[in-house]
Amino acid sequence: MDMEFYCVGSDGGNPYVPLMVSSNDIDLDNCPECGRTRYNKQNRDLSLVIEGRGKLPDYLPCVRSLSVVSQRVIDVWQKYDITGYTAFPINKLLDKHRNEVHQDSQYYNVTITGRMELDFERMGVAIEYQCSTCGTIEYNRKPWEFGSAFIKEGSHDGTDLFAAKHFEMAPICTRKMLEIVYNEKLTNFQFKHFETKFIYINSPPPIDLKAFFKKTK
Ligand SMILES: [Zn+2]
Numbered sequence: 001m002d003m004e005f006y007c008v009g010s011d012g013g014n015p016y017v018p019l020m021v022s023s024n025d026i027d028l029d030n031c032p033e034c035g036r037t038r039y040n041k042q043n044r045d046l047s048l049v050i051e052g053r054g055k056l057p058d059y060l061p062c063v064r065s066l067s068v069v070s071q072r073v074i075d076v077w078q079k080y081d082i083t084g085y086t087a088f089p090i091n092k093l094l095d096k097h098r099n100e101v102h103q104d105s106q107y108y109n110v111t112i113t114g115r116m117e118l119d120f121e122r123m124g125v126a127i128e129y130q131c132s133t134c135g136t137i138e139y140n141r142k143p144w145e146f147g148s149a150f151i152k153e154g155s156h157d158g159t160d161l162f163a164a165k166h167f168e169m170a171p172i173c174t175r176k177m178l179e180i181v182y183n184e185k186l187t188n189f190q191f192k193h194f195e196t197k198f199i200y201i202n203s204p205p206p207i208d209l210k211a212f213f214k215k216t217k
Helices: 071-079 175-183 209-216
Strands: 005-010 016-021 047-051 067-070 085-089 093-095 107-112 114-116 127-130 137-139 161-164 167-174 189-193
Touching: 005 175, 067 071, 071 107, 107 161, 107 167, 167 175, 175 189, 175 209
Parallel strands: 047 093, 114 161
Antiparallel strands: 005 167, 005 189, 016 047, 067 107, 085 107, 127 137, 161 167
């Protein structure tokens, strides 16, 4: 039986994070080889500016698609032995006037460590250039022109949370994650079928978890 995989995202909305602040470099400027600016993945000193009022959701929508989740999410993932990620605590949550937001919950930046590879051959995607210094890649097509996504057979390392090689910021998960989010009522998570990972225009609506579990259980 084929494993079913899903893309994980936040449902968007308010409050959200339009900006991050740090005492370190948030971006590393001007790669000496290709000149590109890229996100500093080693930075562990991160505070987030919050826009909007109200209770923060468990999955906090964040600029640049950073995965930011509440203490409750981390606790639940530990309880169910979710594998394939590391997390470091966000320093502070600031409102847009830079006063500290008082929250009961600690928030975390999640780094996806689980891996799989896309079946580029089946997808008709080719790497045309890869920077040997920063790893930036150019493809023969833009990602929004990739069409349906396929997994290279045998490339998934068995983790619950994982990302495709070259697309390390975008979490993918197994069905177990959908069950946990639904059963534990974690807020603001959104899932879509893995095949539609690169379908942005006229994409099918996100999975309705209530209907999903009623139908298949
Ligand atoms: Zn480079």
